[in-house]
Amino acid sequence: MSRSSRLCRYVEKAVGSSPQSNFYTFDNLLHELDVSLSEEELETNDSTRLFHPRQRVNFSQFKQFYDEHYAQNRIAALIVWKSIRTFIKGSIEAYQSSSNVLSREYFVSDKLGKNRCKIPLDLRDSIYDIFVQYQAWLHEQRMWDDCDRIHFLLQRIDEAKNTSSLSYDKVKWSRVYVDVSVVLLFLCIVSSPTHSLTIVLPSTYHMHIQEVQDYTQVEILLFFSISGVGSLFLAGDPAQSVEQGTDFRFEEVRAVGYYVAGNRHHLIPDKPKIVNINFRSHAGILNCAGGFLDLLSTFLVVPSN
Amino acid sequence: MKKDYGLFKGARPGVFHQVQVDQLSSLLKTSLQGCVILTHDESASHWRDELNHPLVYGIREAKGLEFKSCIILNFFSDIPSSLQKPWRNLLKDREGSDFELKYPLVETHLKLIYTATTRCIEQLFFAETTSSIAGDAATRWLTTTKSSNDNDTTHNTEAIATHNNVSDLDSMIMTNDEWCIAGIDNAELASSPDVDMEQSISYLNRAIYCLDKAQNSELVAKANTHLQSVQLRSKSIIQDVSSSSDKLEAIEREVAQLTRSLLKEDLLSECTKLLDYINPYVSTYTSEMLEEKIITKIQQT
Numbered sequence: 114m115s116r117s118s119r120l121c122r123y124v125e126k127a128v129g130s131s132p133q134s135n136f137y138t139f140d141n142l143l144h145e146l147d148v149s150l151s152e153e154e155l156e157t158n159d160s161t162r163l164f165h166p167r168q169r170v171n172f173s174q175f176k177q178f179y180d181e182h183y184a185q186n187r188i189a190a191l192i193v194w195k196s197i198r199t200f201i202k203g204s205i206e207a208y209q210s211s212s213n214v215l216s217r218e219y220f221v222s223d224k225l226g227k228n229r230c231k232i233p234l235d236l237r238d239s240i241y242d243i244f245v246q247y248q249a250w251l252h253e254q255r256m257w258d259d260c261d262r263i264h265f266l267l268q269r270i271d272e273a274k275n276t277s278s279l280s281y282d283k284v285k286w287s288r289v290y291v292d293v294s295v296v297l298l299f300l301c302i303v304s305s306p307t308h309s310l311t312i313v314l315p316s317t318y319h320m321h322i323q324e325v326q327d328y329t330q331v332e333i334l335l336f337f338s339i340s341g342v343g344s345l346f347l348a349g350d351p352a353q354s355v356e357q358g359t360d361f362r363f364e365e366v367r368a369v370g371y372y373v374a375g376n377r378h379h380l381i382p383d384k385p386k387i388v389n390i391n392f393r394s395h396a397g398i399l400n401c402a403g404g405f406l407d408l409l410s411t412f413l414v415v416p417s418n
Numbered sequence: 419m420k421k422d423y424g425l426f427k428g429a430r431p432g433v434f435h436q437v438q439v440d441q442l443s444s445l446l447k448t449s450l451q452g453c454v455i456l457t458h459d460e461s462a463s464h465w466r467d468e469l470n471h472p473l474v475y476g477i478r479e480a481k482g483l484e485f486k487s488c489i490i491l492n493f494f495s496d497i498p499s500s501l502q503k504p505w506r507n508l509l510k511d512r513e514g515s516d517f518e519l520k521y522p523l524v525e526t527h528l529k530l531i532y533t534a535t536t537r538c539i540e541q542l543f544f545a546e547t548t549s550s551i552a553g554d555a556a557t558r559w560l561t562t563t564k565s566s567n568d569n570d571t572t573h574n575t576e577a578i579a580t581h582n583n584v585s586d587l588d589s590m591i592m593t594n595d596e597w598c599i600a601g602i603d604n605a606e607l608a609s610s611p612d613v614d615m616e617q618s619i620s621y622l623n624r625a626i627y628c629l630d631k632a633q634n635s636e637l638v639a640k641a642n643t644h645l646q647s648v649q650l651r652s653k654s655i656i657q658d659v660s661s662s663s664d665k666l667e668a669i670e671r672e673v674a675q676l677t678r679s680l681l682k683e684d685l686l687s688e689c690t691k692l693l694d695y696i697n698p699y700v701s702t703y704t705s706e707m708l709e710e711k712i713i714t715k716i717q718q719t
Contacts, residue, residue: 119475120482191522233519324482353533355478357526391536393484395428397595398542402535403421404563404578408508409528 114142115323116356124323139332143262146339150269164265170251170258172357178250183243188236191357196232196240197247198358200225202260203329205365205372213264214248217241229362263331270338325349327356330365337373352406429595431535431542431579434489435557439468439547441587442489446471449591453541454485456534458496465491477534487541490534495550497527505552509559541593544579557581581633589631598637601628605641608648609687615652622648640683647676647688651695666699677712686716 114137115121125136137145147164170178172194179190200215201207204225207215219225221237232240251257320340325333326349336345347366354361363385370382391399434442446453446469457465459476466474475483497505504521507513518525535542544560546553560579580594589597604625608618622645629637655669673696680689693708700708 115482117479117481119479123483189520189522191526192519195522231518236519352529353481353536355481355526355529355533389422391422391424393539394424394536395426395540396423397428397430398535398538399422399424401431401542401560401578402532403423404560405528405532405535406421409525409532 114139114321116140116327117324120323139328143266146266146270150266150273164257164262168254168256170256174256175247175258178247179243182246186239186243188239188243192232192236193240193243194358195360196220196237197244198258198260199329199360200230200232201241201244202258202264203331203359205330205334205369207260208264208267208331208334209372213260229365231360260329260331263329263335267331267335267338270335319344319346321346321348323348324353325366326351326354326361327359328361329359330369333366333369334373337369352409428540429593429599430576431544431560432582432590432593432595433557433560433579434543434545434582434584434590435553436549437545437547437584437590441584441590442491442545442547443469443471444587445590450487450489453487453489454480454537456480456488456490456537457492458530461492461496477530480537481533483537484539485537486539488534488538489543489545490531491545492547492553493531493534493544494553494556495546495548497550497552498523501527502551506555509552509555541596543582543593583631583633586631589633592631594632594634597628597632598634601625601632601634601637601641604628605637605644608644615648618648619645619652640685643676643679643683644685644688647680647685647692650676651692655695655699670696670700681712686719690716 115124116139118138121136121138125134128134130136172191175194176190179186179193183190197203201220202214204215206219206225207213210216217238220241221234223234251261320336322328322336322345325347328336333347336347349361349363351361351363367382367384370380374380374382394402446455453473455465455469455471455474456477457474459478462474462476462479466472494505501521501523504513504517504524505527508517508524544556546557561577561581563578564576582594583589592600602625604621607613608621608625613621622641625641626638626645629641650669650672673692676692677689680686680692690713693713697705697708
């Protein structure tokens with residue numbers, strides 16, 4: 114599974130299709146989960162929330178909102194979007210809170226850690242004010258963002274699991290199997306991740322996620338929720354994290370794994386494995402890519418709080 | 419983490435600075451037919467139409483894919499105007515404090531250009547069709563910044579990329595390094611024992627053409643010296659010697675000058691061949707001196 118449809122098609126062509134394999138984009142996976150869960154929910158209640166694509170807020174729409182309301186603000190729109198998407202709504206701590214939103218107290222404190230959240234502490238209160246207004250605007254305009262949709266899906270998967278409903282059986286089949294044949298500069302393998310719901314899942318199924326650097330913690334939690342014991346394989350390169358608003362570190366994948374494993378320590382994901390040989394390009398190209406990496410690491414240093 | 423330089427050596431990327439759109443279009447229709455164009459995602463459809471080339475991808479769209487030959491087109495000139503100067507400052511190592519907070523999009527751009535660069539398997543070009551603050555700075559940065567290879571303990575004097583001559587369409591079909599490799603291959607073939615004089619001259623003419631496209635004047639000079647020597651050896655000396663001693667003296671002078679040049683260019687094998695060629699016509703004393711002072715030393719190296 115990957116975000117890009119081209120990549121999906123490319124891997125499908127390289128690996129070859131089979132009745133046991135499905136190749137999904139992230140959007141298709143969400144749609145399939147949505148449909149599977151909705152079928153039974155519609156029979157039992159009418160609580161299903163609609164997430165119409167036209168009402169989705171991405172960074173471009175957020176920037177329009179931001180420019181209209183905060184034209185003079187010294188904080189860049191992308192910093193605010195990243196704060197909301199990665200931390201306030203998209204972090205594992207946000208999922209754990211009753212409102213699925215990180216509290217102001219938590220966000221403005223140093224609990225997120227300075228290596229994880231590079232937003233200076235003195236800006237966080239102002240960012241949270243903007244977030245509050247953004248949430249009100251979303252509600253008023255009947256719009257939604259990716260975090261809203263993921264939280265809603267996670268909630269429904271939990272409900273389906275707890276009631277052992279038929280729709281949960283459908284969800285467990287809605288999994289993707291993609292062989293990571295494309296060689297990546299860095300590779301993260303997370304083995305043995307699971308939580309209680311995976312007991313019902315056949316362990317012969319595997320879920321392979323490409324370009325994991327583009328996903329927030331709650332999106333990664335969704336993968337954990339629908340994959341089997343030891344069957345989640347995540348691969349990615351943080352330097353290719355081009356999804357606006359996602360501040361990715363592999364440590365955050367493990368944090369999700371810790372949450373999922375709970376006190377069953379044997380289920381805690383392994384540490385990431387690093388592949389530091391590129392099998393695709395030769396030294397002339399990699400040396401040039403390394404020059405851009407130098408700029409990325411040398412100039413975009415962690416600001417002191 | 420230790421830097422990765424892959425499993426194979428290869429040509430550095432080429433840079434087309436201020437290349438004309440119709441030149442690019444011609445190249446894509448002829449010598450670079452399968453080449454993939456990578457642009458900012460918002461510009462991809464524009465360039466697909468403008469170049470009439472189906473293989474135009476937005477960088478986000480191309481993420482995870484790989485292509486044998488790529489041109490990263492107008493990445494720097496299409497950066498928003500408000501970020502042109504910050505980008506220049508970054509490339510000139512004078513970004514200032516709080517750079518990341520003031521210009522967070524630069525980080526996204528850096529990840530995009532890194533992603534674009536790593537899509538390529540063999541041949542990579544950076545092309546900028548117009549002059550821009552960031553584009554001009556990037557061209558300078560790419561063609562002057564010395565690479566920092568962790569594995570290379572020697573002083574590395576090579577830039578990250580090379581500057582292609584955009585006034586000559588032919589020279590744009592390969593990167594300068596690739597032209598250089600083609601030139602050196604031809605020059606080496608010219609020295610093979612199984613090629614005759616005529617073939618050798620032909621190989622050296624090709625070598626000079628390629629090295630000229632690579633804009634490598636030092637190697638052009640070396641190949642020219644080699645060519646002069648082979649051309650001289652290809653002439654029959656017997657007629658000249660029998661007609662006049664002045665002519666022999668002139669040939670000796672020419673051989674002496676060429677020998678000096680060949681030694682200077684480290685073309686030792688050709689130098690031996692040239693001295694063997696003149697040896698039957700020089701005095702015993704000269705012959706012995708050449709043997710002692712030059713040929714023996716060449717054989718010892």
